[in-house]
Amino acid sequence: MQTTAKTSRKYLATPIFGVLMGVVYLVALSVAGNPVSGVLAFAVMVAFSGGLLLARRRSETVRGLLDHRDERISAIDLRATAVTALVMIAVVLVAFVVEIARGQSGWPYSMIGAVGGVTYLAAVIVLRIRG
């Protein structure tokens, strides 16, 4: 029973995070004086989260991505995340070079790249220490 309860909470984490991000968008856009866009952004995030829960019923892949119980799907998730990170790094580097070639400071791409680099080094160190 306890395992089932833990699993239930686990697969709800991503949809709940999606809804919470929708609330953050709603508040941020309302503060910026654009509440209509805020409501729209919130609705999109709620629809996305609901779509995930519906897809979970039909797709083993979505189910695995949400509850992380299947080691193969978890490995696919990890590799997909790595590919995504590589593409993001490439985009940031290209954008940084284009910005400095235009005579700009390279902000904010320089900061994003620095955060990525420091995060990678810290992750390697921590994971190396943990074995």
Place this chain on the structure above:
Amino acid sequence: MKGLSQADLAQRMDVSRQTINSIETGRYTPSLPLAIAIARFFGVTVEEIFHADHS
């Protein structure tokens, strides 16, 4: 095992049916804990089910 579907084994191993299918077709190499669990389920050793292919 006769009468045992991929879905049945997947449920017993707490993985997806796709994962069992991928293991059967050699497209995915299971972790050591999963390999041991599968071997124990069938009452054989890991070496009897999984083969290291260095070719």
